Amino acid sequence: MELSFSIGSIPAVLKRGHFLGGMKVVTEKEDVWLQHPLQPSTHFSLKIERNWQRTIEGHNVRIEKSRPALLAFARPHSYRVLVDGMLVAEARGF
Incomplete structure (x- = not known):
């Protein structure tokens, strides 16, 4: 699954x-891993909702998955x- 969005103008x-x-x-300058395939927590989590928060290009980026x-x-x-607290994209998929 791929979901395109903008972080500021990037x-x-x-x-x-x-x-x-x-x-x-993935941005032009960097790739920021949220779930790495080699981490056990990627495959063995019972949580229904998960959130990741990172600072990318000087902006606060939050990814929510349910x-x-x-x-x-x-x-x-x-x-x-x-x-930065504003919804910029949402999708359903695998």
């Missing part, structure tokens, strides 16, 4: 690999991206 993409579960924010309680691996997840 284009960014939230990328999540469905198979391995890795998730990162998953279904049952059969989460087979159903779409919801994603929200907030930059």
Whole structure:
């Protein structure tokens, strides 16, 4: 899944690999990992909602993810991206 948005005037993409579960924010200058595929917490979490907050290009970026309680691996997840407290993108997908 890929979700495009802007951090200020800089284009960014939230990328999540469905198979391995890795998730990162990609800009022209850097890649910021939110969930690395090699971390056990990426694969073994029972939380329904997860949040990540990072400072990217001088802006406060918050990623919110919620998953279904049952059969989460087979159903779409919801994603929200907030930059400096304002919603800039949201999507449902794997």
